[in-house]
Amino acid sequence: xxxxxxxxxxxxxxxxxxxxxxxxxxxxxxxxxxxxxxxxxxxxxxxxxxxxxxxxxxxxxxxxxxxxxxxxxxxxxxxxxxxxxxxxxxxxxxxxxxxxxxxxxxxxxxxxxxxxxxxxxxxxxxxxxxxxxxxxxxxxxxxxxxxxxxxxxxxxxxxxxxxxxxxxxxxxxxxxxxxxxxxxxxxxxxxxxxxxxxxxxxxxxxxxxxxxxxxxxxxxxxxxxxxxxxxxxxxxxxxxxxxxxxxxxxxxxxxxxxxxxxxxxxxxxxxxxxxxxxxxxxxxxxxxxxxxxxxxxxxxxxxxxxxxxxxxxxxx
Amino acid sequence: xxxxxxxxxxxxxxxxxxxxxxxxxxxxxxxxxxxxxxxxxxxxxxxxxxxxxxxxxxxxxxxxxxxxxxxxxxxxxxxxxxxxxxxxxxxxxxxxxxxxxxxxxxxxxxxxxxxxxxxxxxxxxxxxxxxxxxxxxxxxxxxxxxxxxxxxxxxxxxxxxxxxxxxxxxxxxxxxxxxxxxxxxxxxxxxxxxxxxxxxxxxxxxxxxxxxxxxxxxxxxxxxxxxxxxxxxxxxxxxxxxxxxxxxxxxxxxxxxxxxxxxxxxxxxxxxxxxxxxxxxxxxxxxxxxxxxxxxxxxxxxxxxxxxxxxxxxxx
Numbered sequence: 001x002x003x004x005x006x007x008x009x010x011x012x013x014x015x016x017x018x019x020x021x022x023x024x025x026x027x028x029x030x031x032x033x034x035x036x037x038x039x040x041x042x043x044x045x046x047x048x049x050x051x052x053x054x055x056x057x058x059x060x061x062x063x064x065x066x067x068x069x070x071x072x073x074x075x076x077x078x079x080x081x082x083x084x085x086x087x088x089x090x091x092x093x094x095x096x097x098x099x100x101x102x103x104x105x106x107x108x109x110x111x112x113x114x115x116x117x118x119x120x121x122x123x124x125x126x127x128x129x130x131x132x133x134x135x136x137x138x139x140x141x142x143x144x145x146x147x148x149x150x151x152x153x154x155x156x157x158x159x160x161x162x163x164x165x166x167x168x169x170x171x172x173x174x175x176x177x178x179x180x181x182x183x184x185x186x187x188x189x190x191x192x193x194x195x196x197x198x199x200x201x202x203x204x205x206x207x208x209x210x211x212x213x214x215x216x217x218x219x220x221x222x223x224x225x226x227x228x229x230x231x232x233x234x235x236x237x238x239x240x241x242x243x244x245x246x247x248x249x250x251x252x253x254x255x256x257x258x259x260x261x262x263x264x265x266x267x268x269x270x271x272x273x274x275x276x277x278x279x280x281x282x283x284x285x286x287x288x289x290x291x292x293x294x295x296x297x298x299x300x301x302x303x304x305x306x307x308x309x310x311x312x313x314x315x316x
Numbered sequence: 317x318x319x320x321x322x323x324x325x326x327x328x329x330x331x332x333x334x335x336x337x338x339x340x341x342x343x344x345x346x347x348x349x350x351x352x353x354x355x356x357x358x359x360x361x362x363x364x365x366x367x368x369x370x371x372x373x374x375x376x377x378x379x380x381x382x383x384x385x386x387x388x389x390x391x392x393x394x395x396x397x398x399x400x401x402x403x404x405x406x407x408x409x410x411x412x413x414x415x416x417x418x419x420x421x422x423x424x425x426x427x428x429x430x431x432x433x434x435x436x437x438x439x440x441x442x443x444x445x446x447x448x449x450x451x452x453x454x455x456x457x458x459x460x461x462x463x464x465x466x467x468x469x470x471x472x473x474x475x476x477x478x479x480x481x482x483x484x485x486x487x488x489x490x491x492x493x494x495x496x497x498x499x500x501x502x503x504x505x506x507x508x509x510x511x512x513x514x515x516x517x518x519x520x521x522x523x524x525x526x527x528x529x530x531x532x533x534x535x536x537x538x539x540x541x542x543x544x545x546x547x548x549x550x551x552x553x554x555x556x557x558x559x560x561x562x563x564x565x566x567x568x569x570x571x572x573x574x575x576x577x578x579x580x581x582x583x584x585x586x587x588x589x590x591x592x593x594x595x596x597x598x599x600x601x602x603x604x605x606x607x608x609x610x611x612x613x614x615x616x617x618x619x620x621x622x623x624x625x626x627x628x629x630x631x632x
Contacts, residue, residue, distance in 0.1 A: 119569065141537045142554075149537035176536040178529035186573045188525050188533045193547070194570035195515035196508050200547050201563075209504050213494035215546020217504045220492040221457045221465035223546075226539030228613045230531020231509070231516050236594050237607050238458075244591035247517075251582035253435065254510035257502045266567035275560035278552050291553050297544045300624045308616045 004028060007082035009075065009103060011038050014116050015088035016045060017143035022086075023068040024050075024059045024145070025173035031071045032078030034089075042071050053145070056303045079106045084169060086138065088116040096125040104129035112162045114138025114152075119190050121183035122155040133159040138166060139187055140175070146298040148176040151187045192231075198266075199258070205270045211277045227301075320344060323398035325391065325419060327354050330432050331404035332361060333459035338402075339384040340366075340375045340461070341489035347387045348394035350405075358387050369461070372619045395422045400485060402454065404432040412441040420445035428478045430454025430468075435506050437499035438471040449475040454482060455503055456491070462614040464492040467503045508547075514582075515574070521586045527593045543617075 004027055008019045011033040019042075023029045033039050046069055050062035059065055072078040079085060085107060089099040096117065103113055113135045115122055126135040137153035144150070150170050154163050163179070170177040180187060186194060200214050209217075225234050232243060239246035282290055320343055324335045327349040335358075339345045349355050362385055366378035375381055388394040395401060401423060405415040412433065419429055420442075429451045431438055442451040453469035460466070466486050470479050479495070486493040496503060502510060516530050525533075541550050548559060555562035598606055 141541075147537055147540055149533055149535075151533065176532050178525060178532050180524050180529075182524065184519075184522075184524055186569070188519055188530055189537055190570075191519060191573050192512050192515055192530075192534065193538055194573045195511045197547055197551070197570055198574050199508055199511035201567075203500075203504055203507060206500075208496050208498065208500055209494060211548045213496075214504055214508075215548050216492050216494050217465055217467065218508065218542045218546040219465075219544060219549075221463055221505055222509055223539055223542030223544075224463055224614065224617055225457075225610075226534045227543035227617070228535060228539070229610065230534040230539075231513055232527045232531050232590065232594065233535075233598075235513070236598065237603065237610055242591065242600060242603055243594045244587050247582050247587040247590070248584070251517075251587070253502070254506075254513055255581040257507050257510045258514050265571040266563050268564070271560050271563040271567070274548065274563070275558065278548065278559045282549075282552065284558060287553065287558055294541075294545065294553055297624070298540065301540055301543070301620075304616075304620045304624075308613070308620075 004083070005030065005081045006084040006086065007078045008032065009078065009085060009087045009099060010034075010089035010116075011042050011071075012088065012090075014140065014142055014144065015086065016042065016049075017145045018086045018088060018116070018140065019046065019069055020049060020053070020059075020065070020145040021173050021175065023065045024053070027068065027173065029069050030078040030080065030082060031069060032073075032075050033071075034075075039071050039073065043069075049145075052299070056299050057306065058145075058299065058302055075102055076106045079103070079108070079111075082108070083111050084166065085111055085113045086116065087113060091117055091120060093120060093124050096120065097128075100126050100129055100135060104131050104135075107131060107134075109134075112136075112166055114166055116140060119186045121153060121185070122158065123183060126155055126157075132157050134162050136163055136166065137187070138170070139189070141189070143295065143298070144175070146295065146302050148174065149189070150175045150177050151180060151189055152177050153180040153183055153187055155183065201266045201270065201274075204274060205267065211274055212281060228305075320399070321346065321397045322400045322402065323348065323394045325349075325394065325401060325403045325415060326405035326432075327358050327387075328404065328406075330456065330458055330460065331402065332358065332365075333461045334402045334404060334432070334456065335362065335385055336365060336369070336375075336381070336461040337489050337491065339381045340369070343384065343489065345385050346394040346396070346398060347385060348389075348391050350391075355387050355389065359385075368615070372615045373622065374461075374615065374618055391418055392422045395419070395424070395427075398424070399427050400482065401427055401429045402432065403429060407433055407436060409436060409440050412436065413444075416442050416445055416451060420447050420451075423447060423450075425450075428452075428482055430482055432456060435502045437469060437501065438474065439499060442471055442473075448473050450478050452479055452482065453503070454486070455505065457505070459611060459614070460491070462611065462618050464490065465505070466491045466493050467496060467505055468493050469496040469499055469503055471499065517582045517586065517590075520590060521583065527590055528597060544621075 006022045008015045008031045011031050019029050050065050053059035054062040115137050117137050122137050126132045136158045139151040141147040167177045235246040236243040322338045322343050324331045324347045327347050335345050366381050369375035370378040431453050433453050438453050442448045452474045455467040457463035483493045551562040552559040
């Protein structure tokens with residue numbers, strides 16, 4: 001890989017996490033955000049975060065990593081010499097379109113651009129770019145430096161070689177890339193999350209279980225397996241003859257369960273009930289603390305996984 | 317709790333795990349299986365497993381725990397003095413019906429019975445029992461001594477006091493009980509799993525991504541969050557204003573994604589493709605080894621969670 005300088009466009013939560021991903025892997029990172037407040041706060045945030053990560057053994061040397069991060073006041077400066085650009089501006093088609101057109105104008109034509117969009121396909125906001133063949137979705141989970149998966153989704157006009165190059169770059173910096181062959185709303189991650197959420201809301205709406213107990217079913221059950229095996233590997237190991245054995249026997253049952261459910265969007269009154277139930281569990285004033293707790297848990301989990309790496313199947 | 321003696325009926329993988337759950341919590345466990353081969357092998361299996369668990373700090377004293385486990389040659393002997401009975405025979409209505417009728421005949425009328433059924437409701441196989449008010453579903457995840465969640469599902473005729481007592485017993489022995497208000501096929505756990513699987517199969521069928529990459533999306537992304545937060549807590553923390561804020565903004569999007577999908581059962585030819593893809597990844601001859609690896613990972617994860625316990629929200 002010759003991609004030694006990368007640029008971050010949009011340095012909110014997602015973009016900042018991306019900056020750490022690249023810097024801790026040894027790359028030079030040039031950061032830009034249109035908001036001066038975010039630009040001004042970035043260095044202090046990065047310093048604190050990197051120290052925490054160093055304590056958790058997730059960054060080898062915080063000071064060295066910090067030295068590879070630099071904030072610029074203009075997009076043009078930030079893009080100088082960058083062979084890869086990660087765009088993480090606010091997720092709305094008009095905002096993404098404007099940001100991509102500006103990147104398109106300032107980028108080296110040999111650079112590649114990944115967008116952090118979590119569900120809007122690149123074809124919705126890169127059509128008018130001169131270098132549109134070099135734009136794609138590279139969707140992380142928040143925060144990217146603690147959750148490794150990224151989804152690579154090409155627009156119909158994206159050059160497959162660019163996708164392959166970015167896929168290699170992602171592996172190089174320690175992320176786990178998954179590749180979609182073509183666009184679909186929500187990509188894979190949010191479609192899977194949405195399917196589970198739709199069923200969870202339906203069970204709650206119909207009064208089968210509380211929010212708390214539905215959460216516990218995942219947290220103390222399904223989620224444990226899924227944190228080191230995917231859903232297919234889980235069923236592959238859950239029947240004597242493997243996945244086909246499982247699917248032929250249980251597929252009709254699962255299909256039957258899902259059939260005819262969720263024929264309406266999540267209803268407002270059910271959302272209000274859920275909100276009330278969650279606020280009993282966690283007052284609105286504690287949301288911020290609980291988010292910090294979540295990031296701390298992800299950090300501990302990342303450190304744990306570093307020692308007990310969830311391997312792919314033996315042959316791969 | 318006065319439940320100091322429990323009985324295990326059916327000592328395959330699930331029943332054996334249950335035996336460990338109760339014995340390591342200090343209860344006396346009387347084990348029965350209709351198959352002499354399983355009865356004969358139980359002690360050696362328990363000894364090995366308990367030693368492994370001791371090494372992983374998941375059992376305080378393997379020898380003491382083993383001493384609390386006893387196998388009996390008849391159902392009647394195993395049920396003597398048992399105030400709680402966990403039924404884990406093969407999951408087919410006729411097999412469950414027969415086992416429950418035998419338990420019903422031999423049990424102390426003040427005892428309670430939980431069935432390990434993973435999806436068939438208790439009303440399908442306990443109707444003819446004299447003590448049917450004392451039967452319910454108590455569905456664990458395999459293996460129960462490493463995955464804490466259990467689903468309590470009453471039949472229409474189950475005495476609510478019995479469910480409450482078993483719920484307390486489950487907490488006492490270190491499991492995490494979730495309560496369903498009434499029966500539904502697949503309960504909560506397998507309905508949630510099924511919803512995600514249906515979407516995963518649809519994405520695979522339509523060629524958006526490989527089995528390997530769909531698995532990675534969960535293993536390296538969604539599953540990490542879900543292993544210490546449920547799906548509702550995840551979205552509660554993922555929008556500035558909490559769950560209602562999230563649901564009102566993203567609900568229609570998620571509903572739209574799911575709408576119209578999976579209008580047919582998992583197709584045979586798609587299952588065959590998935591099987592071929594998995595077998596390239598993991599040859600059939602390695603399935604058993606990989607299952608042992610899975611249980612080892614669950615053991616490490618359980619030990620990790622013991623040190624970094626995923627707390628419920630602060631107020632609970």
